[in-house]
Amino acid sequence: MSRDYDVIVVGAGPGGYVAAIRAAQLGLKTAVVEREHLGGICLNWGCIPTKALLRSADLLDQMREAKAFGITAGEAKPDIAAIVKRSRAVSAQLNGGIGMLLKKNKVDVIWGEARFKDAHTLEVAAPTKKPAEPAHPAPKGIKGQGTYSAEHIIVATGARPRALPGLEPDGNKVLTYFEAMVPKDVPKSLLVMGSGAIGVEFGSFYRSLGADVTIVELLPQILPHEDEEVAAFARKRFEKRGIRVLTGTRATKLDKSGAGVTVTLEGADGKTETVTVDKVISAIGVAPNTENLSLETIGVTTDRGGIVTDGLCRTNVAGVYAIGDVAGAPMLAHKAEHEGILCVEAIAGMDAHALDKTRIPGCTYCHPQIASVGLTEKAAKDAGHKIRIGRFPFIGNGKAVALGDTEGFVKTVFDDETGELLGAHMVGPEVTELIQGFATAISHETTEEHLMHTVYPHPTLSEAMHESVLSAYGRAIHI
Structure with missing residues (x-):
């Protein structure tokens, strides 16, 4: 049977637009359905704009400490209207970039809200959800309401804030x-x-x-x-x-x-x-966006609102897939992006590998920053590992001392028998940037020997990572 598309992705958040672009790269005729924002919650109301806000907060804190660095400045005060304006501008800039990427890769954008008519057909109507703010207008020439078919349909509708009875948000207080x-x-x-x-x-x-x-x-x-x-x-x-x-x-x-x-x-x-x-x-917490999709019409299995999938993002219904927050924890944008790619590559017949969710790094951008990947100390013990623990405080790191930001530490968890790095946990300056080094190491099943013999540049915060590894085996130098 002839279909309108090879792949339709429902939702243009991080997982959805990445899946659509990768599908187009692989020669599949592709469309993405979006009801509100290109880039989804992450780009418009989550990851990106919050980091813009937190950047302003960091600068404010640093300006208050200027005297300690030999700098005389006036009193630092927040201008909340200007802070918010900058955050929204950052979001808008990236939103426009997603549109250009989809156009560049010849991905059709269908503007509206989709529901399943059958496992290979979507009906797209005007959105029932009121946007949190006026949606970015659909560019001219983009497709709108109607019925569209595809051999493969990927659900990437994300999640929304969860509310408890009696504690519901009212948007005011x-x-x-x-x-x-x-x-x-x-x-x-x-x-x-x-x-x-x-x-x-x-x-x-x-x-x-x-x-x-x-x-x-x-x-x-x-x-x-x-x-x-x-x-x-x-x-x-x-x-x-x-x-x-x-x-x-x-x-x-x-x-x-x-x-x-x-x-x-x-x-x-x-x-x-x-x-x-x-x-x-x-x-x-958040709740998956599965309402109004008519999943029950085609018999897709759900669990507590989320869509149940296998390691390649396939649901129990042939031709229907789910990625990102709507498919369950961890609800992280980079997890959604990776799932989008492996899902599409599996559809295209490539040698795709199931995602090991224990090896997905997590970052929290509070002050101090927090980042981690792999098993915690408790989880490693509970899994039956005999472990070695390494720790190194940033107070012993020259770059941290020079930055005036020495509170925090790096902690590493190794399997005592094999030397495999099982987990890494960090709190302190710029650890959200540092964690990818350990994420790469864990994905390659790196051992302590590899990490010990890796040369870390000086002076950098990353040297604390090296020292933590050395510490696990009684070889730390600077503590």
Whole structure:
């Protein structure tokens, strides 16, 4: 049967547009359906604009410390309107770039919201979801509403902020990351529900701008997916910055009847307290966007809202695939991009390999920065490994001393029998850039011998990575 396309991708976020471009590169006639933003949440309301905001916060913090570096400057004050304006401009610039990339690779863009008619046919209609802000207008000549068919359909619809009953955001006093990213002013006080990457990044940002910040986490540890030692260090640093951190605590009630929000908090011991703040940010996770796709019509298997896939992103329905956040954790843009490529290469008959999700690096851009890849110390032990642990503090690194940013450390986890690097965990200056060195090492099943004999340039922060490896085997030089 003749079809309109070889591949249609539903959703033009990081996974979707990358999948579409790779499919076109492989000679497949390709289209992507988008209802709101080219680049998806990551580019428009997540990864990119938040990093622009955090860059402004970092500069603000550095200017406040200028005297320590021999520089006399006036009082540093945030201009929140200008900070937000720059963040949105960065997002808009990259959004336009995605459009040019799709055009360059001859990928058709279909503007609207798709639902399955059958496993190879989509009906595209006007979006039912109201955009968080006016959507970037569809360029002239782009296809719109109608029925389109393809041999292969890839779902890449992403996820949205999750809400709990009774604690729902209202966009005014109780915010999701959408509203938290475009504040009109800086609240004097703020409570953040959730201490994952989104929660601590916004907590860090608003603290730099002068807000009194409280972070509430239900679990016993903040940053629950990070190594315990790294999370404990980060907590101390947050508290040193004046951020109040409450673990083993949950918000049970939000009273918005007053000028601010009165939050009832319950600890693990059952004791309660109330806290009144100007604003609350809900950062308790995300939920997959599977509504309105009519997945039930074609019998696609889902689990807690997410689409179930195998190692090559195939669903239980032939010709239907899912990638990125809609297909489950870890919900990271770079995971979505990688899945998009391997999914399309498998469709094209190439020798694609299933993604090992334990080897995906994670980065959190709070202050201090946090980055990790592979198994935590606890996870390695639980998996039955006899391990060696290496640690090296940035206070022993010459570049960190010169930068005036020495708080933090690098931690490495090795298998004691084989020497294989199992995990690496970092907290401190620019670790979100450094982690890729360890990610590459883990993907190649590198051993301690390889890493010990690698020459690291001096003076660089990366030398702390080398010293951490040496430390695991009792050979560290500078500590």
